[in-house]
Amino acid sequence: MKKAIVAGGCFWCTEAVFKSLKGVIDAVPGYIGGAKANPTYEEVCTGETGHAEAIEITYNEHEISYTELLEIFFATHNPTTLNRQGEDVGTQYRSEIFYVDEGQKQAALEYIGILNDEKVFDQPIVTQVSPASTFYVAEEYHKNYFERKGTENPYCQMVVKPKVEKFKKNYASKLK
DSSP: OEEEEEEESOHHHHHHHHHTBTTEEEEEEEEESOSSSSOOHHHHHTTOSOOEEEEEEEEOTTTSOHHHHHHHHHHSSOTTSTTEETTEESGGGOEEEEESSHHHHHHHHHHHHHHHHTTOSSSOOOOEEEEOOOOEEOOGGGTTHHHHHTTTOHHIIIIIHHHHHHHHHHTGGGBO
């Protein structure tokens, strides 16, 4: 099993997308990239800890490649807005790839280069590529949040659900 860590806005969205992929064993929400040890959700939401809401993906590289994970990552959030995803604003919502080895670093940089060269987005990609630091697992109530709260939480209905539905329509062949 391999690990990948990405931040692309609210981790409820990214977790819901990645958990449904063939080859993904688990996608765990958490915090990475900040200075404070063991941050809480409330602390991260202030934007003062430097952490991003992220997910740690455990995947079977024989079923899904790191490049395929990057494809899904870039297709399911806006990598051209600095510290923002939709109405979610702050450094905790930044677009960032946290590589766990040099192979992931090179793959991420090459993939971003291709997307920029092919002008896939109207604006330049601002996604950062950084070495992974300590990943802090989010509080229990964040795990499987969309699956558990998607029908009752207004944010999930307005933001997460449309993103997940679009993803499932566009990537049906990659779903579990």
